[in-house]
Amino acid sequence: MLRQLRELYDLLSPRQRATLLRLQGLVVLMAFAEVAGVVSIGPFMALVGDPGRLDADGVIGQLYRVSGLEPRAFLSVLGVVVIAVLTLAALVSMFTIWRLSLYGARVGAELSSRLYRHYMSQPWLFHAGGSSSQLTNMVTQECQRTTNNIIVPFMRMNAKLVMALFMAMALFIYNPTVAVYGVLLFTFVYFILYRAVRHGLSRNGERVSHAQRMRFKLLGEGFGGIKDTLLLGRQRLFTDRFDQASERFAQGIGITQAMSQVPRYAMELVAFAAVIFLVLYMLAAHDGDLGAILPALSVYALAGLKMLPAFQQAYTSMATIRGHLAAFEAIRPDLEASRDQDEAGVRDPESEGHLVPADRIELAEVVFRYPGKSESALRELSLVIPANRTIGLVGASGSGKSTAIDILLGLIEPEQGEVRVDGQRLTADNLRQWQNSVGFVPQSIFLSDGSIRENIAFGLPEPLIDEAKVRRAASMAHLDDLLGDLSDGLATRVGERGVQLSGGQRQRIGIARALYHDADVLVLDEATSALDGITEKLIMDAIYDFSGKKTIVMIAHRLATVKACDKVYLMEEGKVADTGTYDELVARNPVFRKMAEHV
Numbered sequence: 217m218l219r220q221l222r223e224l225y226d227l228l229s230p231r232q233r234a235t236l237l238r239l240q241g242l243v244v245l246m247a248f249a250e251v252a253g254v255v256s257i258g259p260f261m262a263l264v265g266d267p268g269r270l271d272a273d274g275v276i277g278q279l280y281r282v283s284g285l286e287p288r289a290f291l292s293v294l295g296v297v298v299i300a301v302l303t304l305a306a307l308v309s310m311f312t313i314w315r316l317s318l319y320g321a322r323v324g325a326e327l328s329s330r331l332y333r334h335y336m337s338q339p340w341l342f343h344a345g346g347s348s349s350q351l352t353n354m355v356t357q358e359c360q361r362t363t364n365n366i367i368v369p370f371m372r373m374n375a376k377l378v379m380a381l382f383m384a385m386a387l388f389i390y391n392p393t394v395a396v397y398g399v400l401l402f403t404f405v406y407f408i409l410y411r412a413v414r415h416g417l418s419r420n421g422e423r424v425s426h427a428q429r430m431r432f433k434l435l436g437e438g439f440g441g442i443k444d445t446l447l448l449g450r451q452r453l454f455t456d457r458f459d460q461a462s463e464r465f466a467q468g469i470g471i472t473q474a475m476s477q478v479p480r481y482a483m484e485l486v487a488f489a490a491v492i493f494l495v496l497y498m499l500a501a502h503d504g505d506l507g508a509i510l511p512a513l514s515v516y517a518l519a520g521l522k523m524l525p526a527f528q529q530a531y532t533s534m535a536t537i538r539g540h541l542a543a544f545e546a547i548r549p550d551l552e553a554s555r556d557q558d559e560a561g562v563r564d565p566e567s568e569g570h571l572v573p574a575d576r577i578e579l580a581e582v583v584f585r586y587p588g589k590s591e592s593a594l595r596e597l598s599l600v601i602p603a604n605r606t607i608g609l610v611g612a613s614g615s616g617k618s619t620a621i622d623i624l625l626g627l628i629e630p631e632q633g634e635v636r637v638d639g640q641r642l643t644a645d646n647l648r649q650w651q652n653s654v655g656f657v658p659q660s661i662f663l664s665d666g667s668i669r670e671n672i673a674f675g676l677p678e679p680l681i682d683e684a685k686v687r688r689a690a691s692m693a694h695l696d697d698l699l700g701d702l703s704d705g706l707a708t709r710v711g712e713r714g715v716q717l718s719g720g721q722r723q724r725i726g727i728a729r730a731l732y733h734d735a736d737v738l739v740l741d742e743a744t745s746a747l748d749g750i751t752e753k754l755i756m757d758a759i760y761d762f763s764g765k766k767t768i769v770m771i772a773h774r775l776a777t778v779k780a781c782d783k784v785y786l787m788e789e790g791k792v793a794d795t796g797t798y799d800e801l802v803a804r805n806p807v808f809r810k811m812a813e814h815v
């Protein structure tokens with residue numbers, strides 16, 4: 217456990233560590249104030265038990281003589297002073313706990329922001345091979361568990377242990393025997409308890425993490441594939457598995473909580489037994505003189521009142537941390553990776569300018585294999601895309617068209633070979649400029665839960681959206697009729713996945729999104745597949761309007777789409793099998809002819 221806490225500390229930013237050390241100062245001050253409060257009770261109770269002590273030498277006796285007050289009045293003033301000391305101690309404690317809680321919560325929030333930033337700056341392959349619901353689980357649940365059940369309890373445990381240490385030291389000065397026996401007794405009992413449950417807690421923590429991952433997976437799959445689920449009547453399969461995972465989750469959380477809380481009652485028993493034993497012992501030692509043992513008993517009682525909950529709190533915190541370490545283990549590798557990440561890695565697109573092809577874009581002998589696959593998706597693929605021309609990419613399913621497009625867009629890096637824009641190799645240095653010049657319309661358009669306007673200017677906050685550009689892009693994508701039918705026009709909200717819109721309407725929003733940034737290179741992946749014949753023709757006409765002005769690359773299954781292309785590449789097994797105009801290929805290539813016949 218100490219190792220993990222150390223690792224967590226190492227993962228904090230220098231600023232967070234500095235604040236933690238400053239807070240440690242506050243913790244020591246709080247402990248000191250609490251001890252001072254307890255210790256001040258002793259002399260007061262001694263005077264109440266035996267006012268004759270006022271005539272003795274010592275500081276209090278001198279103060280009494282200087283004050284010139286009656287003994288009762290002096291005792292009252294002394295009582296008020298003790299209350300003032302206790303009040304000050306309480307205020308310091310309140311302030312410290314306040315700061316500790318805020319600090320813990322803030323560190324947790326910063327860790328989850330850091331993870332989110334880390335995931336958001338990962339390349340396409342990372343996301344293509346992973347699960348977004350698991351990333352959500354990490355950023356929200358596991359981070360929250362790390363915050364609420366590791367960082368915050370650790371801060372509390374630290375505060376309470378320092379306080380218990382100070383209190384034990386004060387008690388030691390007051391009565392070494394009682395202090396040593398008391399501290400040994402409670403430390404020993406708690407230690408035994410902790411050793412008994414710690415393995416169970418760790419296992420439990422892993423069980424909670426596992427159940428949580430399952431719940432997020434089911435949530436993602438259930439909502440993500442809701443149409444199929446409804447149609448196939450598979451709801452029960454999802455909800456039953458969710459019930460089971462929730463049951464395991466609840467069981468795990470409940471057991472961890474119980475294991476950290478339940479010992480309290482056993483400890484109270486031990487404490488009461490110890491008090492009874494102490495009272496009997498002191499009565500016997502002082503021949504039943506209550507006046508003599510009252511001050512000592514008051515101090516022990518108050519010290520016990522502070523120390524017992526401190527021990528309990530320290531134990532609860534330790535058990536909670538142990539029970540949730542699995543959450544930290546789950547996010548640790550990504551947190552570590554995020555620390556080394558260059559904050560400036562994600563560049564501001566606006567400040568980078570554009571890399572506009574004037575002559576040609578080339579894919580030169582590109583080889584690419586997906587991780588975990590034995591076959592290469594692209595095998596020395598070479599393509600030339602003349603600037604301001606329209607080219608089509610066709611081929612059987614799995615022939616590598618989408619992969620070639622991802623390479624062209626700079627979303628994945630070739631293993632061998634390169635992408636060149638006007639002979640200039642695409643590298644990390646000019647990638648942003650290149651991507652600023654490209655507009656991409658994917659096969660399935662992701663619509664965010666916002667207005668059509670926000671969806672066209674994807675990711676831009678409302679105030680930064682250029683209305684004129686939105687209108688122009690919407691018009692070019694033939695959205696005017698749809699917008700005319702909607703009472704709120706561009707302000708109409710669409711669902712997360714645009715369920716209120718037809719496939720064709722969604723695709724037109726995707727096309728408008730690519731046109732919003734006035735891209736010089738348009739890449740369309742089956743962009744018109746969901747459109748009806750008339751709309752498709754309208755859009756294709758709009759796209760062909762850009763002929764000679766923009767470079768257009770389109771993947772198409774329906775060969776009619778690429779009829780008017782200046783050049784068509786036929787792909788087979790990761791490379792170009794043939795190239796030419798549509799008519800040339802129909803005349804020359806039997807495979808292409810067959811594909812054309814099946815349209």
Ligand SMILES: Nc1ncnc2c1ncn2[C@@H]1O[C@H](COP(=O)(O)OP(=O)(O)OP(=O)(O)O)[C@@H](O)[C@H]1O
Pocket residue numbers: 344345586587589593611612613614615616617618619620
């Ligand atoms: N994220 C991925 N991880 C692993 N393999 C992948 C991934 N994406 C594609 N592939 C594999 O790479 C090969 C080429 O796929 P690609 O999607 O580029 O073909 P495509 O021609 O675009 O097919 P389609 O017309 O069906 O979209 C296929 O064998 C496919 O299984």
